[in-house]
Amino acid sequence: MNGAAASAGAAIEVEGLTKRFGGRAVVDDFSIRVPPGTIFGFLGPNGSGKTTTIRLICGLLRADGGRGTCLGHDIMTESARIKARIGYMTQAFSLYADLTVRENLDFMARLHRVPRPREAVERALALHDLKGRANQLAGELSGGWKQHLALAAAAIHEPDLLLLDEPTAGIDPKTRRDFWDHIRELADNGVTVLVSTHYMDEAVQCDRIAFIAWGKKLIDAPTGEVAARVGLTTWRVEGDDLHALQRDLSGRPGIDQIARFGDSLRVSGRDAGALAAAIAPLRDDGRHRWRQVETGLEDAFIFLMAGVEDNFR
C-alpha cells in the first residue's frame, strides 16, 4: 500500500500511454486518473481502444510509450504485482467451459493463493447468487449467468481494483440490473471499478466517465457534468410522422444532431440561438409538440460518437 500512497492515492494513473498494432495507434497519448473507491466508466464506440487500454493497465500488453501506475505499481515493470491485486473480467467469456461453476471459482481462488479457498468459493457463490448453479458446467450457463460467474471469478481474491471489459454486452436488462447491483456492492466495500460499456443506463451509474474514441480520450468528467461539458441545447419533439419531420430538419443550419428516442425526436445544437431559429418555422405548425429539455448523457454521447471531437480536445 506504500506505493499507492506515493501516487497520491490514485488507483490508476497513466500518462501518454500509446500502443500501436502494425503501425496504427490503437491507444494514442492516453492519460487518465482513477480515484480509489470510484466506479469509473469507459465509454466509446467499438474499436475505440477501450479493451487495449484495459490490457495495458493490467500488464497484459506492453505499451509502446507513456508511463503509469496501477495500485501504485509501475505498469511497465511490475505487472506481476499488479496482477496479484486486480480482478480482470475479459470481454469474451474466458473461464473453463468444461469445469463446473464451483471448480472454476476454486481454480481462480487457488491461482491467487486465497487463504482457505473453499470458504472463499462458498462466499462468492452466495454473494453472486450462484449457489443453485454451483455444480453446473460453466459452458452450459446462459449468457447472463456466465457473466455473473466471470465477475465472481474476477473478484474471488478480493482485489483492490476490478477491470470489467464490457461485462454486460448482449445481456437482458434484468440481468444487467442485477449485475450492476453487484458492482455497486463491491464498490461500497472499497473496490475501485473500471468498467467499459455501451449502455447509457449503465454509464449514469458510474461516478466518473471517460469517453474514448479513436484511441483518444475526448471527455473525462464526473457523470453529472458530462452533458453540460458537451454544451448542447436540446429540444424534444413528439407527434405524428416524426420520420418526415426528421428528414425536414436535417441539414438545417443550427441543428447539429437529430436522434430518435422511442416515440420522440431529440434535436440538439451547440448554439442555442441558432437552434431556436432553425426550428422556429416548424414549432407552431400544430402537428408536433416541442419542448426544451435538459441535454442527457445519451444526447451527449451520440453527439461525441458522430465524430465532432475536435471541439473537445
Next chain:
Amino acid sequence: MNGPFSLARVAAILRKEFTQMRRDRLTFAMMIGIPMMQLMLFGYAINTDPRHLPTAVELRDDGPATRAILYALENSDFFAVTDQVTHGGEARDAIVRAEAQFVVTVPENFERDLMRGTRPQLLLDADATDPVASSAATGAFAQIVASAVAPLLEGTALEGDLPDPAVETVIHRRYNPAGRTAVNVVPGLLGIILTMTMTLMTSIALTREIERGTLETLLATPARPAEVMAGKIAPFVMVGLVQTALMLGLAHLLFRVPFTGGSLAFGLSVGLFILVNLSIGFLFSTLARNQMQAMQLTFFFFLPSVLLSGFVFPFAGMPAWAQVIGQGLPNTHFIRIVRAVMLKAADLPDIVQPLLSLAAILVVVATLAVLRYRRTLD
C-alpha cells in the same frame, strides 16, 4: 435461384476454402512440407539393405591372411572396420553401446593353423537385435572370408589337401539369436508411442487455452510461466509412466520380449525421455495458433522420429546427413537406451552417452519453450 445442385454455390464454397487455406500459412507450409519431407526421407535416407556397418576387430594374431580378410571385409561394402579392441569386454561394450554392429575376432595362431590346414575358427559377433540390419552381412561373411584366403593358399604344398572351407566361420547372433522382429520392434515402439502421445497431448492442452480464450484469464493472474508449465506437464508425466508400464507388461506377456538390464537405468531414461517430449509439446504450443496447427507440428516432428531414429530402418544404413538429423531426435537416443537395457543387459555406465544427449536436448528445448511462452497478449 434455388436449383437442385448449384455449381455456383460449389464454386463459392471452394473459393472460401482456398482463401482460408491461404491465410493459414502453417497449414499451407505443412501441406507442402510433409510430402517433401516424406519424399526426402523415403527416397534418400532410408535403406533397408545397409552397407558399411561399423565393425570392431579383435586381433589376437596378425599376418597376411588376417590382413587379406580385413581388406576383403572392407571391400565387400558390408563392413566398415571402425575400431580395434583388445579383449572380449571391450567387444561386448562396443556392441551394447551400439558403437559397433559386428565384432570380428581373429584367434591366436590363426595364420599358422590356416597354413597347416587345421581349419582355424574366425568369430563374428553380430548385434542381432535388429535382424534386418545384420542379416545380409552375416549371410555374406563366410563367402567373403573364403575368397579372401583362397589366393594365399594357392600354389602352397597343401593345396589339394586343404579342408573346405579353409576357415571355419562362427557367427554369434547376439541378443536375438532367433532373429525375431518383435524383440527389436517392441522396445523401439515404446519410444514411438511416448513421442506421439506426449508431444501431442501437451501441445494440444496448451493451444486449447489460447483457442478458448482462457489464456487471457490465466495471464491476468499472478501465475508464472514456469508454474503454468510445471502444472500443465505433470499430469502427462503420469500418463507416460502408465503407458510405459502397460507396454512393458504386454511386451513380456504377448511377445516374450526379455528385460535383461538395470531397472534404475531404465526408469531414469523413461523419465527423462518423457520430460523431453513434453517440453517439445510445450514448445509447439507456443508456435501454433490453434489445435489443428499443434497437431500438424506434432506430425511434422513425428515423421522423422519414426524414420530417422533407427526404429524401423537401421540407423547405420542412413547417409551421414540423415544421421546428423537423427542425432538431434530424442527418440534416436531413447531407442538405443531401451534396446540396450532391455535386450543387451545394459546398465547405467553403458547408456551415459545417450542419456547425456537426451539431457542436452531437454535443456535446449525447455529453454526455448519458456522463452517463447507469452507473458503478454502481444
